[in-house]
Structure formats: structure tokens, C-alpha cells
Amino acid sequence: MKSSSSKKKLIGYFGFPRRDILRDVRDRVGFDVPLVDLDVDHGAPDSGVLPVTTCRIITNIIDNAMNFRGRLAVVVAAVGEGKCDRGRHVSFLLGNMGFEVVESRFPPEEFENRELVFSTGHAPLADKIERIMETVVDPSPQRNMPGPCEPTHGFWGVPPHDFRVLELFPPTTHVYGWTRCVEAGRPGDMELECRVGEGVPTVFFTQSFCAKQDIARYLAEKYGGLAIDCHREINDSILAKVEAFIRLS
Ligand code: SF4
Helix, strand or coil, X not given: CCCCCCCCCEEEEECCCCHHHHHHHHHHHCCCCCXXXXXXXXXXXXXCCCCCCCCHHHHHHHHHHHHCCCCXXXXXXXXXXXXXXXXXXXXXXXXXXXXCEEEXXXXXXXXXXXXCCCCCECCCHHHHHHHHHHCCCCCCCCCCCCCECCCCEEEEECCCCCHHHHHHCCCCEEEECHHHHHHHCCCCCHHHHCCCCCCCCEEEEEECCCCCHHHHHHHHHXXXXXXXXXXXXXXXXXXHHHHHHHHHC
């Protein structure tokens, strides 16, 4: 979805909002109105609204919102522990810039316990992460679900801004961290977020300037994994580090 010229309305969201809030908003605005995940890179130009030391995902939210301005009927904003403090900040900023914002806090009482089909399945890592993120909007069973596999490697973290790093991993890579929490329907479950396979060589990925770096570094040391972070596009040095780690482990 790169064009902002069409007048078709959109419902924006970021993070993992509560399902009932998303449903109520869609009911009000129209179930035929497309949803757009504002966390994701949709090719929006740099709005320059945020400091350069803002994590790339939060910058995507603002840049996308500015690019889709006039089309966004509403933004459903995950602002609780299932996102991060910056989710709350960006929600505040969008509200002050004139966007209609509906805030969502996903409480532990609403945590689900969904089967981890993609996190533990045999398929290309990028596909698994994309399909996990699709369950935020539609948690019903999807077609062509992958079969389970034993993990040869692990990827811990949020979906990266630049998916190219994911192409380095074998299809036997298990998904850990916040992305696994999304598939389970438990955003903000710290215990699950920090659970990884003992002995599974794991890359702990964070966007630069993300608070999750504190946890990633700790877990990488604890489990002998590789902690990496990157700001915008993945560079060759990060790719080489990850490639070497995967090849040698
Ligand atoms: S990458 Fe980190 S700081 Fe950025 S939105 Fe995600 S959790 Fe928040």
C-alpha cells in the first residue's frame, strides 16, 4: 500500500490492540474499510516529526499517519504494556495532531492461549512472522498452515523494519519474543516474551533505541545467543554477523 492518492478510507492501527476494540471500530467505520498496520514500512516519506533517535517502528507510525492523512478514519493505538512507552507517546502526538485515536490496553485477563503454529512451524521465517502479524486482525485459522519442526535456530524480537535479515535464517527457525506473544494472543506477557529454547542458537533482534534492548542483551548473555540491533535498513555488517552466527552454530 504505497499510494496515498486514493480517497479510500483506512483504519490505522499499531501494536496488538484488543480484539473487541478493533471490532467495535470496524463496526462503526465499516467492515469493508481496509486496515493498515502503521508499524510497517509502507514507503512513506520522512515526516521529520520525531527525533532521529526514535526507534524505526515508532517513526514508521508517524510517517505512515502523515502520509495517509485525510484517509485515516481512525487510529487504533496499542498503548499498554503489550507495546511500549513509545506507543503511548505516539498516540498522544497523533491525537494532538488532529487524528482520531482510540487507545487500547490489552489486560492480562484477556490473554489468550492460542496454539503456536507459525512460531514453531517449518516455513520461511519472513512468511511466518508476516502471518503471525495477520492474526492481530484476523485470528481465524489460515490456509496452508506449516507443519511443526524441531528448532535448529531461534529468532527473538519484534518484526523488523527491514525483513532482509530474516532471509538468512533456515525454515527450521523458531520465533520467540514479542512476535511469539502475538501468535499466542498474549502481548505484554513478559514471562512468555523471555522464554526461549534452551540450547537453540538464537539471534536476539531489536530496533536501535528500543527499550527491549535491555532484555535482548540479558537473554543473549544468558543463553549464549547473538544480540543485534539496527536502526533503519539492515547493513552488510549486521547481515554478515547474523550469517556467521547461523552458519557456525
Ligand atoms: S521497536 Fe521497541 S521501542 Fe519501537 S515500537 Fe517496538 S517495542 Fe516500542
